[in-house]
Amino acid sequence: xxxxxxxxRLEIHGVHKNFGDFSxxxxxxxxxxxxxxxxxxxxxxxxxxxxxxxxxxxEQQSAGQLLQGNDDISLxxxxxxxxxxxxxxxxxxxxxxxxxxxxxxxHSVGTPxxxxxxxxxxxxxxxGLAEHARKYPAQxxxxxxxxVALARALAPSxxxxxxxxxxxxxxxxxRHHLRSEIRSLQKQLGVTTxxxxxxxxxxxxxxxxxxxxxxxxxxQVGTPLEIYQQPQSAFVAEFIGAMNFIDSAPLNGQRVMVGxxxxxxxxxxxxxxxxxxxxxxxxxxxxxxxxxxxWEGRVExxxxxxxxxxxxxxxxxxxxDLVVDVDPRSARQLELAVGNRICLHLPSDALHCFAA
Ligand SMILES: Nc1ncnc2c1ncn2[C@@H]1O[C@H](COP(=O)(O)OP(=O)(O)OP(=O)(O)O)[C@@H](O)[C@H]1O
Ligand SMILES: [Mg+2]
Numbered sequence: 001x002x003x004x005x006x007x008x009r010l011e012i013h014g015v016h017k018n019f020g021d022f023s024x025x026x027x028x029x030x031x032x033x034x035x036x037x038x039x040x041x042x043x044x045x046x047x048x049x050x051x052x053x054x055x056x057x058x059e060q061q062s063a064g065q066l067l068q069g070n071d072d073i074s075l076x077x078x079x080x081x082x083x084x085x086x087x088x089x090x091x092x093x094x095x096x097x098x099x100x101x102x103x104x105x106x107h108s109v110g111t112p113x114x115x116x117x118x119x120x121x122x123x124x125x126x127x128g129l130a131e132h133a134r135k136y137p138a139q140x141x142x143x144x145x146x147x148v149a150l151a152r153a154l155a156p157s158x159x160x161x162x163x164x165x166x167x168x169x170x171x172x173x174x175r176h177h178l179r180s181e182i183r184s185l186q187k188q189l190g191v192t193t194x195x196x197x198x199x200x201x202x203x204x205x206x207x208x209x210x211x212x213x214x215x216x217x218x219x220q221v222g223t224p225l226e227i228y229q230q231p232q233s234a235f236v237a238e239f240i241g242a243m244n245f246i247d248s249a250p251l252n253g254q255r256v257m258v259g260x261x262x263x264x265x266x267x268x269x270x271x272x273x274x275x276x277x278x279x280x281x282x283x284x285x286x287x288x289x290x291x292x293x294x295w296e297g298r299v300e301x302x303x304x305x306x307x308x309x310x311x312x313x314x315x316x317x318x319x320x321d322l323v324v325d326v327d328p329r330s331a332r333q334l335e336l337a338v339g340n341r342i343c344l345h346l347p348s349d350a351l352h353c354f355a356a
Contacts, residue, residue: 006036007192008069008082008159010055015064017050017216023286024050028064035190037183042213043239048196051213052164055194057081068160070234082159084153088165090145092137094154098124099133102151109156112278123151126185143174150182154189161186167202179206199268200240204228213234234354237279244285244322246278247356255352259318266349275356282325283312284350287334293343297322302338311343 008030010211017025032038040048053059055066057078066073073081084105092101098118101145106116117157124130127147129140137145145342146166153161166182167175183206186193197203203210203223212219212235220232231237234245248256250269255262256276269276286293300321308325315322322344326336 005189007036007302009067010160010192010194011065011067011069012051012055013065014060015051015054015066015101017047017054017059018062023216025054025061028218030211030218030221030297032194034192036208037186037193037195037206039207039210040194040196040213041200041203041210041239042198042219044198046168046213047216048198048213049164052194052196054161055160056083056162071082082158083160083162084156084158085162086149086153086164086166088135088168090142090149090169092145092148094137097134097136098129098140098148101137101148101191102155104152105156111156119155123155127151133236142170143178146170146178147181150185154191154267159193161191161193163193165196165198168197168199175202182206200305203211204240212239214239219328231279231352234277234279237352237354241321242282242325243279243352244282245319246280246320247323248276248278250276261317263346263351264348265351265353267351267353269353270355272355277354277356279354280346280350282323283308284347285322285324286326286347287311287326287330287336288343288345289315289334290341290343293345295344295346297342299336299338299340299342301335302327309336311336313344315344322342 012028012030015025015028028051028266040051042048054061057076060302065072067073068082102120103116106119124133127150129147130145132140132144167178170178179202195206207224209221209223210227211221214235220227220236227236227240231240237243246258248258248263251257251262254265254269256265256278296316299311300314301312303310308327309331311324311326313322314323
C-alpha cells in the first residue's frame with residue numbers, strides 16, 4: 001500500500017547537557033539500528049525529553065556528537081534533520097482541517113499538489129480516519145487527534161520518528177489500542193522510532209529495546225526480556241516490575257547471610273566487601289505447605305488481581321515482608337488465607353545480587 005520508508009541508524013556519542021549548573025544528561029552513548037523501535041523509559045525528570053529534543057535539534061547538547069546514517073547532525077538546525085515528531089498533547093493546528101494538518105509538512109518542502117492529495121489519502125486510510133478528513137481537531141476524540149498527529153509526522157516519510165509520551169493523555173482503553181496500532185504501523189513502514197514514556201508496561205509491550213534512564217544517565221539498554229530478567233542495577237530491578245529486596249552480608253564463595261541463615265546464590269556477587277542486596281520477583285518465590293520449605297512465614301494480606309493473587313508474607317526468622325504472586329489454583333491447594341502459616345522457597349537462581 002504505502003511506499004517503504006527507509007529507516008536510518010542513529011548514533012549518539014558522549015552527549016552531555018547542562019542547564020546552567022544543573023547536569024541534565026551525562027555521557028549518553030547509544031546506537032539505534034534502522035527500523036528499530038526504542039523506548040526511553042525512566043522517572044519524571046530523568047532527562048528523556050531533553051535527550052529526544054537534542055536528537056531533534058530543538059535543544060543543543062553541551063558536548064557530544066550525533067550521527068544519522070552517515071550524516072553528522074550534531075550542529076544542524078531541526079529543519080535540516082530528517083525526523084517527524086509527535087508530542088504528548090495534541091499539537092495539531094486547531095484552525096486547519098485534518099487534511100490540512102497532515103499535508104502541512106508536505107507543503108513546506110514543496111511537494112506537488114497532486115502528490116500531496118495522494119499521500120494524505122494514503123495516510124488517512126492508514127490511520128483509519130478517511131471519513132474525518134474535513135473535520136477540525138476540536139471535532140475529534142483525543143485518540144483520533146493523536147492518530148492525525150502521527151500521520152502528520154509520517155507524511156514526509158522521515159527516516160526517524162520521535163514520539164514524546166504520545167499516549168499519556170489518553171484513557172487506558174484508547175491507549176492500549178493505539179499502542180498496537182503505532183507498533184504495527186511502525187513495523188510496516190520500517191521507520192526507526194524513539195518513543196519516550198514513563199509507563200513501563202508501554203515500553204515493555206512496544207519496544208524492540210528499552211533504554212532505562214535515571215538522573216541523567218543510561219542505567220541499562222536491552223530487550224524488554226533482558227531488562228526484566230537481568231536487571232543490571234537495583235534501580236532497574238526496582239523500576240521495572242515488582243521486586244522484593246533482602247539485605248544480606250557476603251559469607252564465602254557464592255553464599256551470603258540473611259539474618260543468621262546462609263543462602264546460596266547463582267548469579268555473580270557484586271565486587272567489594274560491602275553488603276549484598278538480594279532481589280527476587282514476586283512470581284519467583286514458591287509457596288509450600290507449612291513445614292516443607294526453607295523459610296517460615298505468616299500470610300498478612302491477599303489481593304486478588306485476576307490472573308494471580310498478590311500475597312504478602314511476613315517471615316518468621318527475619319524481620320521482612322515478601323510479596324509473592326500465587327496463581328489461584330495453587331492458592332486453593334495451599335488453603336492460603338490471611339493469618340495462616342506457610343513455607344517459602346527462594347530458588348537460588350532467581351536471586352539477583354546487587355551492591356548494597
Ligand atoms: N530548559 C530547561 N532549563 C532548565 N532545566 C531544564 C530545562 N529543561 C529541562 N530541565 C531539567 O532537566 C531535567 C530533565 O528534564 P526532562 O524534561 O528531560 O525530563 P523527563 O525525563 O522528560 O521528565 P518527564 O517524565 O516529567 O517528562 C529536569 O530536572 C528538568 O527540570
Ligand atoms: Mg518528558
